[in-house]
Amino acid sequence: MEMKIPPQHQDVQPGLESELDPQPKVIRYTYVGSGKLQGKVALITGGDSGIGRAVAVHFAREGADVAIAYTPREEGDAQRTRQLVEQEGQQCLLLPGDLRDASYCERLPGDTVRRFGKLNILVNNAGLQLAHERFEDITDEDLVNTFEINIYSFFRVTRASLNYLHEGDCIINTTSVTAYQGRADLPEYSATKGAIMSFTRALSSNLAEKKIRVNGVAPGPIWTPxxxxxxxxEQVAQFGKDVPMKRPGQPSEVAPAYVYLASADASYVTGQTLHPNGGTIINA
Structure with a gap:
């Protein structure tokens, strides 16, 4: 999995996977699906690229149809994800829009059900990350946009999804190692990821009686847009070298954690977070 990342930068958020050098690894050729999600339907926010794309493809290899939410700017990436899902013999519904828009968030689960007839797995994964070396440079616009996308959308999409989720279904939230460690240049991002961790724990208790499981995944440095x-x-060229494994992870190394949490293998797991992070010890 060793790779050399040359210096590179993209000026507009969210970044595009099509412009990354090298291209991230979506799924290992040795990964063999075994029908763990056969007949299931998943909705994945931020499913066009990065971890979201890898999750969509792994879910498809396990037998699930997938709907992905993404911004219109990422149309090319989304179309590529659809191709990859369809190559696995499954269907992929594209749902472009703005997760800062409450009405869009609320439509996503219903649109998924209208296409596929049901919804079994919700993956709240979309995220905005803005770096600020000086805390006082964070603008109100930065703050609002980060919270709107990174945590408000999780509440809104989840709330709407509960009209369709039933016993045995599940929710998986993408948090981050920064929820546990913080990061000096990512204060608002770290704060939202901490909120997602607490949201996951609280929601798991709230939905336990309904037998809907809620878990999280807290990736470390993963090579995504x-x-x-x-x-x-120059910071990009050094990405991931500060973790014990001395390298960034690939989306293909994270997505199997989502498969586990979405499958019956994790039937006795709720309120928990998995940590594919290259060896960073998290005592929380």
Whole structure:
């Protein structure tokens, strides 16, 4: 999994996977599906690229149809994700829009059900990451946009999804190692990821009686478009070298955690968070 990342930067959030060098690894050729999600339907926010794309493809290899939410700017990436899902023999519904828009969030689950007839798995995954070396440079606009996308959308999409989720279904939230460690240049991002961690724990208790499981995944440095769209080119070239494994992870190394949490293998797991982070010890 070793790779060399040359200096690179993308000027607009969210970044585009099509412009990354090298291209992230979506799924290992040795990964063999075994029908763990056969007949299931999943909705994935931020499903066009990065971890979201890898989750969509892994879910498809396990037998699930997938709907993905993404911004219209990422149409090319979304179309590529659809191709990859369809190559696995499954269907992929594209749902472009703005997760800062409450009405869009509330429509997503219903649109998924109208296409596929049901919804079994919700993956709240979309995220905005803005780096600020000086705390006082954070604008109200930065703050509002980060919270709207990173945590408000989780509440809104989840609330609407509960009209369709039933016993045995599940919700998986993408948090981050920064929820536990913080990061000096990502104060608002770290704060939202901490909120997602607490949201996951609280929601799991809230939905336990309904037998709907709620868990999280807290990735470390994973090679996705989020990174070159957030920091300068030289920082990107050093990405992931500060973890014990001395390298960034690939989306293909994270997505199987979502498969586990979405499947019957995790039937006795709720309120928990998995940590694919390259060896960083999290005592929380």
């Amino acid at each position: 989020l990174n070159p769209a957030s920091v300068d080119a």
